[in-house]
Every structure is written in structure tokens, then in C-alpha cells.
Amino acid sequence: xxxxxxxxxxxxxxxxxxxxxxxxxxxxxxxxxxxxxxxxxxxxxxxxxxxxxxxxxxxxxxxxxxxxxxxxxxxxxxxxxxxxxxxxxxxxxxxxxxxxxxxxxxxxxxxxxxxxxxxxxxxxxxxxxxxxxxxxxxxxxxxxxxxxxxxxxxxxxxxxxxxxxxxxxxxxxxxxxxxxxxxxxxxxxxxxxxxxxxxxxxxxxxxxxxxxxxxxxxxxxxxxxxxxxxxxxxxxxxxxxxxxxxxxxxxxxxxxxxxxxxxxxxxxxxxxxxxxxxxxxxxxxxxxxxxxxxxxxxxxxxxxxxxxxxxxxxxxxxxxxxxxxxxx
Amino acid sequence: xxxxxxxxxxxxxxxxxxxxxxxxxxxxxxxxxxxxxxxxxxxxxxxxxxxxxxxxxxxxxxxxxxxxxxxxxxxxxxxxxxxxxxxxxxxxxxxxxxxxxxxxxxxxxxxxxxxxxxxxxxxxxxxxxxxxxxxxxxxxxxxxxxxxxxxxxxxxxxxxxxxxxxxxxxxxxxxxxxxxxxxxxxxxxxxxxxxxxxxxxxxxxxxxxxxxxxxxxxxxxxxxxxxxxxxxxxxxxxxxxxxxxxxxxxxxxxxxxxxxxxxxxxxxxxxxxxxxxxxxxxxxxxxxxxxxxxxxxxxxxxxxxxxxxxxxxxxxxxxxxxxxxxxxxxxxxxxxxxxxxxxxxxxxxxxxxxxxxxxxxxxxxxxxxxxxxxxxxxxxxxxxxxxxxxxxxxxxxxxxxxxxxxxxxxxxxxxxxxxxxxxxxx
Numbered sequence: 001x002x003x004x005x006x007x008x009x010x011x012x013x014x015x016x017x018x019x020x021x022x023x024x025x026x027x028x029x030x031x032x033x034x035x036x037x038x039x040x041x042x043x044x045x046x047x048x049x050x051x052x053x054x055x056x057x058x059x060x061x062x063x064x065x066x067x068x069x070x071x072x073x074x075x076x077x078x079x080x081x082x083x084x085x086x087x088x089x090x091x092x093x094x095x096x097x098x099x100x101x102x103x104x105x106x107x108x109x110x111x112x113x114x115x116x117x118x119x120x121x122x123x124x125x126x127x128x129x130x131x132x133x134x135x136x137x138x139x140x141x142x143x144x145x146x147x148x149x150x151x152x153x154x155x156x157x158x159x160x161x162x163x164x165x166x167x168x169x170x171x172x173x174x175x176x177x178x179x180x181x182x183x184x185x186x187x188x189x190x191x192x193x194x195x196x197x198x199x200x201x202x203x204x205x206x207x208x209x210x211x212x213x214x215x216x217x218x219x220x221x222x223x224x225x226x227x228x229x230x231x232x233x234x235x236x237x238x239x240x241x242x243x244x245x246x247x248x249x250x251x252x253x254x255x256x257x258x259x260x261x262x263x264x265x266x267x268x269x270x271x272x273x274x275x276x277x278x279x280x281x282x283x284x285x286x287x288x289x290x291x292x293x294x295x296x297x298x299x300x301x302x303x304x305x306x307x308x309x310x311x312x313x314x315x316x317x318x319x320x321x322x323x324x325x326x327x328x
Numbered sequence: 329x330x331x332x333x334x335x336x337x338x339x340x341x342x343x344x345x346x347x348x349x350x351x352x353x354x355x356x357x358x359x360x361x362x363x364x365x366x367x368x369x370x371x372x373x374x375x376x377x378x379x380x381x382x383x384x385x386x387x388x389x390x391x392x393x394x395x396x397x398x399x400x401x402x403x404x405x406x407x408x409x410x411x412x413x414x415x416x417x418x419x420x421x422x423x424x425x426x427x428x429x430x431x432x433x434x435x436x437x438x439x440x441x442x443x444x445x446x447x448x449x450x451x452x453x454x455x456x457x458x459x460x461x462x463x464x465x466x467x468x469x470x471x472x473x474x475x476x477x478x479x480x481x482x483x484x485x486x487x488x489x490x491x492x493x494x495x496x497x498x499x500x501x502x503x504x505x506x507x508x509x510x511x512x513x514x515x516x517x518x519x520x521x522x523x524x525x526x527x528x529x530x531x532x533x534x535x536x537x538x539x540x541x542x543x544x545x546x547x548x549x550x551x552x553x554x555x556x557x558x559x560x561x562x563x564x565x566x567x568x569x570x571x572x573x574x575x576x577x578x579x580x581x582x583x584x585x586x587x588x589x590x591x592x593x594x595x596x597x598x599x600x601x602x603x604x605x606x607x608x609x610x611x612x613x614x615x616x617x618x619x620x621x622x623x624x625x626x627x628x629x630x631x632x633x634x635x636x637x638x639x640x641x642x643x644x645x646x647x648x649x650x651x652x653x654x655x656x657x658x659x660x661x662x663x664x665x666x667x668x669x670x671x672x673x674x675x676x677x678x679x680x681x682x683x684x685x686x687x688x689x690x691x692x693x694x695x696x697x698x699x700x701x702x703x704x705x706x707x708x709x710x711x712x713x714x715x716x717x718x719x720x721x722x723x724x725x726x727x728x729x730x731x732x733x734x735x736x737x738x739x740x741x742x743x744x745x746x747x748x749x750x751x752x753x754x
Contacts, residue, residue, distance in 0.1 A: 127582035130602050
């Protein structure tokens with residue numbers, strides 16, 4: 001059976017790379033067409049992807065599904081921050097966009113598979129967190145605002161859709177942040193800065209994800225049937241202080257109260273920025289248990305967190321303290 | 329020393345002025361009286377770094393066991409003479425030598441080097457002195473390093489520097505819980521004087537800790553500040569060689585510095601998921617089920633066990649099929665006798681209690697010094713849980729029974745240990 005895949009949010013880097021990858025697989029892998037959808041024209045190369053400029057917050061998306069006979073929807077239009085949308089715009093896109101898309105999918109009888117590119121932010125971040133999150137646990141704090149709140153709502157809508165359309169195979173991928181300069185994830189932007197602001201007295205445990213691993217998992221869930229929710233993350237843990245030393249970047253410690261506010265402006269003057277949803281992560285950290293990905297999904301991540309960081313180090317400019325740090 | 333010096337390669341060029349020949353020239357001359365002169369003059373220079381350590385020993389008392397005892401074997405005759413009167417203070421010590429920590433080593437090496445340097449400067453300034461040959465200074469520095477780091481001092485120094493370099497470049501491993509073995513080892517040796525000298529810790533039943541595989545250590549909690557957790561971790565590491573992974577309250581992880589340090593020494597949140605994950609991977613987990621009710625109880629209620637949580641620790645052990653080791657800690661109750669509490673201020677600060685002890689806040693920071701009570705930690709006989717099915721963890725009555733059994737074991741052991749200990753402080 002040859003698939004018609006719809007990829008949402010192709011203007012963002014991960015979705016455009018995913019669309020291109022799927023288009024390259026083409027007929028050989030059983031994909032006849034890839035359609036990319038977004039409100040703005042993507043800057044990256046989409047390869048053989050057919051681009052449709054439409055807004056998934058409008059019923060137009062239903063027409064696209066019907067006209068193109070889409071049977072697989074890869075929803076990657078859930079982002080923590082967007083360069084082209086200000087402030088409240090991302091909530092609008094994340095939650096309302098998902099609602100409209102799911103409404104359209106529910107009507108479209110051709111749709112048999114739905115892949116959601118969720119985020120590990122769904123677990124929130126708080127000092128009451130267990131050391132490692134597995135898929136059955138739910139957030140204990142830190143999901144009351146911003147992107148974590150969005151993603152929790154998005155996942156709950158997808159669960160609702162799963163109840164109403166039990167025939168659709170639904171894969172929810174809760175990914176750690178991809179560390180790659182081209183992907184512009186909040187953590188990549190943070191680590192690319194010349195100085196790294198951190199909260200005083202906290203050394204969070206961080207986990208990363210390699211772009212190749214992310215793409216492989218998304219592709220595999222499109223090509224194969226992998227129903228369920230999976231944490232997608234590299235093995236191992238890197239502490240923030242450790243990462244800063246490896247990258248040769250000085251850490252600026254700030255009191256946790258002023259972390260979000262005034263000090264942020266000072267930091268920005270130094271050429272670094274802390275995206276708002278990153279504060280808590282950089283205070284308490286978050287680690288995922290990827291055993292379900294290995295045992296049930298059947299994918300072995302190729303890189304450990306430390307290796308992802310090492311590759312990232314080669315992509316960015318050397319840090320100020322690079323002479324002391326890193327193992328180049 | 330001067331016998332081994334070679335012409336042109338050692339000694340300072342141009343030292344021989346118009347009044348006296350150079351060191352090299354003097355040794356060439358072969359006159360025994362003249363040739364022996366520099367060593368006797370140089371003796372103070374060697375004496376200085378050597379003398380220092382026994383003096384330090386004498387002042388800091390038996391608490392500091394430096395490697396002074398090792399030194400005489402390697403000393404030159406001159407140095408031996410210098411230490412001979414002081415040797416008594418060093419030899420009366422116990423045979424067990426304390427591991428020299430990195431800080432000790434660095435500080436002592438630095439002071440030895442500074443001392444040697446000062447001596448050279450003064451010797452050089454004195455117009456009458458013929459000067460100390462460079463090789464003697466180097467010899468003294470090397471001796472100092474040997475005294476501090478042992479005979480393989482050069483490899484140890486290289487290792488130390490390599491470790492520091494690796495730390496600075498972030499080239500070390502932590503596990504998923506944030507456990508950092510290197511930091512833990514340094515901190516363990518830092519806690520040692522507190523445990524062994526201040527609290528005069530006595531450990532019993534260490535053989536009850538399984539040498540491999542998971543086990544859950546359940547202990548009583550007391551002492552206003554959870555120092556008993558630190559000392560138990562030290563005792564387990566020191567005497568059984570395994571690392572204890574303590575399970576802490578969420579307050580610990582929300583506090584800056586404390587939470588960070590707790591994670592680095594292997595602690596994690598006291599919740600079902602983390603406990604089971606640790607036990608399944610064959611780690612030794614430690615839990616203090618009394619929690620804040622235990623450490624924050626008034627001094628009058630010392631050694632009376634509080635409610636043992638909700639028995640969550642038993643179900644974790646049962647699910648993971650690991651034994652429960654009851655741990656009884658005597659001595660922690662007296663370190664900060666809690667005689668008062670300011671509940672309203674505590675609520676304001678978001679802490680479970682705000683302690684008032686006889687010395688805190690009366691004496692300010694001085695009141696933070698724990699009282700030197702005598703400690704006994706006894707590891708009891710393991711209570712096996714693998715006789716039960718894993719799904720027995722869902723039977724609340726069984727959980728209550730096992731919880732009570734553990735609690736009763738610890739309570740009885742506490743009474744027995746209190747009898748054995750006698751006076752709390754002497």
C-alpha cells in the first residue's frame with residue numbers, strides 16, 4: 001500500500017527535514033506523495049514535497065485531506081517558540097491548530113495513521129519529579145503555563161481523537177530537545193550563546209536527542225505501525241555544568257527569582273537568551289526513560305547525550321574557555 | 329647530597345666569589361672538613377619542611393594522621409636528626425593511616441615549596457653563607473612531596489593533575505540520577521574526621537549489607553538536621569565499599585546547593601518510581617520513613633520512633649524483591665537537641681519546622697556546630713521480601729505488618745544500643 005503523507009508545519013526546520021526525508025524514501029519505501037502544509041513559505045529545501053500554503057487552524061485543512069487522499073498525518077506543528085509568531089500566537093497555533101487538524105482527520109475516512117511530534121515538556125519540570133520519566137507518569141508541576149501547558153492540552157486532544165477513531169493508529173513521540181544548530185530548538189540556541197546563564201545552586205540533568213535519531217524514529221513510525229506513546233531521547237545524562245565545560249562556555253549564575261526577569265536583559269546584551277520555557281528546565285532538569293522506545297518501538301538510539309553534545313560542539317563557534325574545556 | 333653533585337650540572341654558576349670557592353670547586357678540592365661544611369649549613373633548610381609536619385601533628389592532635397610515620401625511613405641523616413626529638417608524637421598513633429585527600433596534599437605541598445623557597449632566599453641573602461646547591465633544594469622539595477603523597481608521589485601528582493584537568497573539561501560520567509562518583513569519594517573523605525573523630529562512630533553488623541544486588545536500608549531519622557543520612561552514607565561506603573543511594577524529601581531538591589549536592593552524591597527523590605528503579609538495578613537504597621516527623625521531634629521524645637510513613641518503602645522492596653535491612657542509628661538525637669520550634673515563621677519560610685536548640689540561634693553560627701555525641705550505627709539482619717509474591721505489594725494489611733516488623737526491630741535495637749552506649753557524650 002502506497003502512502004500519502006501530510007506533514008504539518010513544514011516551515012519549521014525539523015518538519016521540513018522530515019518532509020524531505022519522507023519524499024526521498026518515495027515509492028521504494030511505499031510513500032507515493034508527501035504534502036507539506038504551513039502558513040508561511042518554508043525557506044529550506046523540501047525536496048519532492050508538495051507544498052500547500054494553508055492554515056491548519058481553518059477548515060481548509062479538511063479539504064486538503066480530502067483532495068489529496070491523505071492517509072498518514074505527521075503533526076509536527078507543535079513548537080515552543082516561533083520566530084514568526086509573537087507571544088500568544090504559539091498557543092493559538094499549537095492548541096487550536098491541533099484541534100482543527102484532528103477535527104478534519106476525524107471526518108476524513110482515508111486517514112489511518114496519526115503521528116504526533118510531542119515533546120518531553122509534557123512532563124513539566126519541578127523538584128518533585130522522579131529521576132526518570134516513563135510514559136505512564138504524568139506531570140507533577142510546571143505545566144501551568146506556556147509551552148508545557150500547550151503540549152499537555154495537545155496530547156489530551158489527541159487522546160480524545162484516539163477514543164473517537166479507534167481504527168486510526170496513533171503514535172505519540174515525546175522527544176527530548178534536538179541539539180543541532182539548524183534545528184533552533186531552545187536548548188541549541190541556549191548552548192550556542194557565548195555565555196550560559198544558569199540558576200545559582202542548581203545543576204540540572206539534561207538529555208538531548210540527535211537529529212538523525214529523531215528523523216529515524218519519525219520515519220519508522222510512518223512506515224511501520226507503532227501505536228503508543230514513546231519517549232524519544234538519547235541515553236545518558238549530561239549536567240549543565242558539565243555541558244558548559246565541554247563547550248568551553250562560561251556559566252553565569254543568577255538567583256532563581258530574578259532569573260526570568262531583569263537579569264535576562266543583561267544576558268541578552270551579552271549575546272545569549274534564555275527562552276521562557278527553558279527556565280524551569282535549566283533549574284530542575286528532566287530525564288526520560290527510553291526503555292519503551294527500545295523494547296516496544298524497537299529502535300536503538302545511535303548517539304548518547306554526551307555524543308550529541310560533542311557533535312554539537314563542532315557545529316558551533318568555540319567557547320571563550322575552549323582552551324580549558326572540551327576534549328578536542 | 330653534595331657528594332652526588334656533578335661539576336657544571338648542579339650548583340649555581342658564579343657562586344664562588346673572591347672570598348670563597350664555588351660549591352663545585354669545594355667538592356672537587358676533596359678536603360673532608362671543607363666539603364662537609366655546606367651540608368651542615370644546609371641542615372636548617374632541610375629541617376624546616378621536615379619539622380613542620382610533626383609540629384602540625386602536635387597541634388591538631390590525633391585528629392590529623394598525616395603520613396609522618398612513613399617519612400623517617402626515607403629521610404637523610406640530617407633530616408633524621410632534626411625530627412628525632414619529635415618522633416615520639418608521631419609514633420604513638422594508630423597503625424591505620426588516613427588516606428591523604430587532595431586538599432591536604434595540595435596544601436602541604438604548597439607550604440613545603442614555599443618554605444624551601446624562603447630558605448633559599450635567606451640563604452642567598454646571607455653574605456657569609458656559601459649558598460645551598462640547587463640540587464639540595466630540589467631534593468628538599470621532592471622530600472616534601474614524598475612525605476605528603478607517599479613514595480610514588482610523582483605518579484600520584486600526575487594523576488591528581490589529570491583528574492583536575494578532566495573535571496575542568498567536563499570529561500566525567502554521571503548516571504541518570506546525577507550520581508557523580510568522584511565528588512562522592514572526595515566528600516566521603518571530607519566527612520571522615522567528623523564521623524570518626526567528632527562522633528566517634530561505631531559501626532556494627534556491616535556484614536548484613538549484601539555484597540551485591542539491591543537492598544533497601546531503612547533507618548530511624550533524628551537530629552534536627554539530617555546529618556544521620558550523611559553519616560550512614562559514609563559508614564556504608566567506608567565499611568562495606570558500596571555506595572548508598574539515599575532517598576530524600578522533595579524539599580531537599582527544591583533547595584539550591586543542597587539539591588544539587590544531594591543529586592551528585594547519589595540521592596534521589598523518595599518516590600515509588602525512583603526507589604524501584606534503584607532497587608531493580610541492584611543499588612543500595614536508603615530510606616528514612618519517619619521523614620520530617622522524625623528529625624523535627626522535640627528532644628524529650630528522643631529515640632521514640634514516629635509513624636513509619638505509609639509503608640511505601642515495603643511495597644517498593646517487595647516489587648523489586650530485595651531484602652530490607654533495618655538500620656538503627658544512635659547518637660544523632662543529641663547533636664542538635666531541639667527544644668523549641670517557631671511554627672509560624674517556619675510556615676512563612678516554607679520549611680517543616682524552625683528549630684531552636686540550646687545554642688541556636690543564641691550563639692549564632694557557633695550554634696550550628698553539632699554536639700559531639702557518641703554514635704553507634706547497627707545494620708540489622710535483613711528482612712527478606714522475596715518470600716512474598718511481587719503482587720503482594722498490593723495487600724495493604726501485609727504492608728502494615730511488615731512495616732511494623734521493621735519499625736519494631738529498629739526500636740528494640742535502639743533501646744539495646746542506648747544501653748550499650750551509656751553516656752551520650754563521653
